Amino acid sequence: MDTVVKVTNLVKRYKELIAVDNFSFEVKQGEIFGLLGPNGSGKSTTINCILSLLKYDKGEIEIFGEKMQGEKPELLKRIGLVGQNVAVFDELTVYENINFFCGLYIKDKDKRKALVDEVIDFVELNDFKKFYPKKLSGGLLRRLNIACGIAHKPELIIFDEPTVAVDPQSRNKILEGIKKLNKEGATIIYTSHYMEEVEEICTNILILDKGKEVARGTTQELKNMIKNTENVIVDSRNITEEAIKDIKNLSHIYKVTYENNVLTIKCNGGKHNISHVLNYLDDNSIKYDRIYSELPTLNDVFLEITGKELRD
Amino acid sequence: MFGLIYTTCLKKIIRNKAMIFWLLAFPFALGTLFFIAFGSIYKDQKIKPIKVAVVEKEKDLPIVTVLKEIKNDDKKMLKITFADDKKANKLLDDKKVTGIIYANSYKDVKLTIKENGIYQSILKNIVVSYHVKVNNAEKNISISDKEFVKIVKLSGDNKDPYLAYFYNLIAMICLLGSTSALEMLGSMNKDEEPTGFRILAAPVSNLKFSFIAFLAIETVQLIVTSLALLYFMFVLKINFGGDIPYVFLTAGLGTLLGSSLGFFVTNIKGVSLKSKNAILIWITLGGGFLAGLMMAQMKVIIEEKAPIINKINPASVLTDAFYTLNIFGISERYMQSVIYILVLSFLFLITGSVMVKKQ
Ligand SMILES: Nc1ncnc2c1ncn2[C@@H]1O[C@H](COP(=O)(O)OP(=O)(O)OP(=O)(O)O)[C@@H](O)[C@H]1O
Ligand SMILES: [Mg+2]
Numbered sequence: 001m002d003t004v005v006k007v008t009n010l011v012k013r014y015k016e017l018i019a020v021d022n023f024s025f026e027v028k029q030g031e032i033f034g035l036l037g038p039n040g041s042g043k044s045t046t047i048n049c050i051l052s053l054l055k056y057d058k059g060e061i062e063i064f065g066e067k068m069q070g071e072k073p074e075l076l077k078r079i080g081l082v083g084q085n086v087a088v089f090d091e092l093t094v095y096e097n098i099n100f101f102c103g104l105y106i107k108d109k110d111k112r113k114a115l116v117d118e119v120i121d122f123v124e125l126n127d128f129k130k131f132y133p134k135k136l137s138g139g140l141l142r143r144l145n146i147a148c149g150i151a152h153k154p155e156l157i158i159f160d161e162p163t164v165a166v167d168p169q170s171r172n173k174i175l176e177g178i179k180k181l182n183k184e185g186a187t188i189i190y191t192s193h194y195m196e197e198v199e200e201i202c203t204n205i206l207i208l209d210k211g212k213e214v215a216r217g218t219t220q221e222l223k224n225m226i227k228n229t230e231n232v233i234v235d236s237r238n239i240t241e242e243a244i245k246d247i248k249n250l251s252h253i254y255k256v257t258y259e260n261n262v263l264t265i266k267c268n269g270g271k272h273n274i275s276h277v278l279n280y281l282d283d284n285s286i287k288y289d290r291i292y293s294e295l296p297t298l299n300d301v302f303l304e305i306t307g308k309e310l311r312d
Numbered sequence: 313m314f315g316l317i318y319t320t321c322l323k324k325i326i327r328n329k330a331m332i333f334w335l336l337a338f339p340f341a342l343g344t345l346f347f348i349a350f351g352s353i354y355k356d357q358k359i360k361p362i363k364v365a366v367v368e369k370e371k372d373l374p375i376v377t378v379l380k381e382i383k384n385d386d387k388k389m390l391k392i393t394f395a396d397d398k399k400a401n402k403l404l405d406d407k408k409v410t411g412i413i414y415a416n417s418y419k420d421v422k423l424t425i426k427e428n429g430i431y432q433s434i435l436k437n438i439v440v441s442y443h444v445k446v447n448n449a450e451k452n453i454s455i456s457d458k459e460f461v462k463i464v465k466l467s468g469d470n471k472d473p474y475l476a477y478f479y480n481l482i483a484m485i486c487l488l489g490s491t492s493a494l495e496m497l498g499s500m501n502k503d504e505e506p507t508g509f510r511i512l513a514a515p516v517s518n519l520k521f522s523f524i525a526f527l528a529i530e531t532v533q534l535i536v537t538s539l540a541l542l543y544f545m546f547v548l549k550i551n552f553g554g555d556i557p558y559v560f561l562t563a564g565l566g567t568l569l570g571s572s573l574g575f576f577v578t579n580i581k582g583v584s585l586k587s588k589n590a591i592l593i594w595i596t597l598g599g600g601f602l603a604g605l606m607m608a609q610m611k612v613i614i615e616e617k618a619p620i621i622n623k624i625n626p627a628s629v630l631t632d633a634f635y636t637l638n639i640f641g642i643s644e645r646y647m648q649s650v651i652y653i654l655v656l657s658f659l660f661l662i663t664g665s666v667m668v669k670k671q
Binding site: 048051053071073074075076077079081083084085086087088089091092096099100101103104105107148149 | 313316317320323324327328499502505506507508509510511512513514515516517
């Protein structure tokens with residue numbers, strides 16, 4: 001597999017603040033590469049450095065095997081950017097916006113028209129071609145933003161939090177769309193602070209915090225890094241200190257917390273953890289509303305490694 | 313690519329209702345306002361000679377010769393009464409004369425007036441212009457008597473005593489174009505607008521894009537300014553003097569100066585869009601004030617106190633070009649003005665481009 005993006009020892013400072021603190025990664029062709037991290041962890045900064053939109057202090061960036069430095073129109077031609085903020089002109093209609101941004105890449109008029117029509121189909125904005133951006137809902141606007149970035153069929157597409165402030169329905173559409181683009185051959189870099197999204201679509205993930213690399217790997221690899229294998233959650237108002245102590249002493253349980261009437265039991269290994277907990281509750285006649293078991297998420301990975309929640 | 317970027321930029325300006333409104337409202341509203349304010353003057357074309365008392369300390373001072381020489385349509389413009397200080401003041405108090413000119417020496421010439429009005433302004437202009445002539449003579453810049461009378465006539469011509477205000481207004485219109493340049497080019501600035509990121513991330517050179525946007529702005533400015541000129545000339549019937557095509561040419565050069573000023577300021581690094589806008593408004597309106605938008609004498613005062621300001625103030629540079637066109641026609645001096653505007657514009661464009669490249 002070819003390497004599409006290669007970042008080596010990237011460092012970017014804003015005065016004292018080190019926004020990107022010396023990490024490296026590679027994105028292989030055909031991958032959906034996830035950059036996961038909380039707000040301010042340096043995701044956007046990394047992307048802007050990759051595209052040479054920002055000057056960085058140290059490091060090397062190669063795209064398609066070529067050094068990315070200064071003006072590189074030949075490289076930029078093969079890349080599409082869907083930025084974190086909606087970037088469209090208010091004075092242009094949906095169609096005109098897409099046509100304009102596509103036109104910065106594709107000179108041939110007929111070819112461009114076909115591409116623009118195709119992308120409008122793709123993001124399902126057919127009924128809104130003549131609309132001005134101000135008249136679009138948040139979700140539709142995000143889709144327009146995406147269309148403007150991908151109309152020219154780039155080989156590498158960079159999405160910087162494309163689903164921020166988007167309703168669940170539009171979000172699913174966007175994620176489906178990204179998977180489809182990937183199937184059609186595009187390599188994708190996807191940044192988000194929603195671990196569910198990253199978990200759903202990314203093949204390889206780099207987790208960042210405060211500009212530093214926290215962990216990397218596939219979802220499974222990341223989950224294998226931590227001792228947490230299962231979480232049992234009990235909704236109940238009747239848990240005593242005594243009960244918490246007892247539960248903690250059950251086998252394969254390493255951490256129990258009780259907050260807002262929710263008991264969270266973290267397990268490492270073991271097969272029937274939920275039934276052990278159930279038995280204990282029944283034996284001691286402790287009433288509960290709900291009990292269920294969850295596999296750890298990337299949030300648990302983040303929590304275990306950094307000691308804080310991914311999302312506040 | 314050129315066509316697409318150019319038309320997109322045009323659409324961006326034309327569909328920005330607030331911007332178009334201001335671009336048009338400013339010249340039409342202000343022009344009409346000036347016209348109404350000075351309207352009576354335009355109707356009443358024959359102004360009676362202005363009565364003025366002259367108090368001489370010495371005999372045969374040049375100022376007296378000049379005063380006697382000023383003619384309008386072959387009629388003497390001033391009706392001079394020679395008097396002593398006391399008598400002159402009585403005449404002024406009784407409103408028998410518009411003002412008193414004290415001819416103390418070659419250089420020391422003073423004017424006293426009691427009220428403000430059009431006749432008083434004409435007198436002021438005459439005296440101020442005399443001072444300019446004297447100053448220039450000292451600096452060995454000679455203005456012939458004929459030219460001097462023309463200058464005086466221009467400010468004192470009873471047909472268009474306020475033409476200066478209109479010159480200034482046109483200069484303003486041209487220069488205000490700089491703010492629309494800012495608005496337009498600002499959308500390509502990655503530090504201000506997300507669209508700037510998108511354009512930077514595209515395989516099109518930033519400089520090329522900036523220039524095409526500049527051309528679109530210049531196009532709109534040419535149209536707006538021409539409309540304003542047509543309105544002034546044919547609806548308000550203001551006689552700009554000079555050949556009409558050259559008046560348009562001068563205004564066109566003005567828009568070039570305005571747009572390139574906008575191009576330059578937009579590309580200054582490390583200044584927010586808001587501050588840049590403030591800078592441009594200051595250059596335009598502040599410059600307009602110094603060039604005499606509110607007080608016609610302002611420019612002459614500056615010429616005496618700090619002539620460099622008149623050389624670098626875009627509004628002055630433009631009003632100057634209109635003046636020279638009117639007074640001297642298509643002359644070497646007019647050509648100098650034209651070349652100066654071109655040089656200034658290219659300087660703005662080139663420094664602006666260098667800054668784009670460095671982004
Ligand atoms: N222009 C700037 N000047 C100074 N500091 C900046 C600038 N841009 C970003 N930063 C800082 O750099 C750090 C990383 O910011 P960045 O935008 O890359 O984070 P992010 O991971 O994209 O966050 P988010 O999820 O909120 O988009 C933050 O602490 C931010 O405050
Ligand atoms: Mg970000």
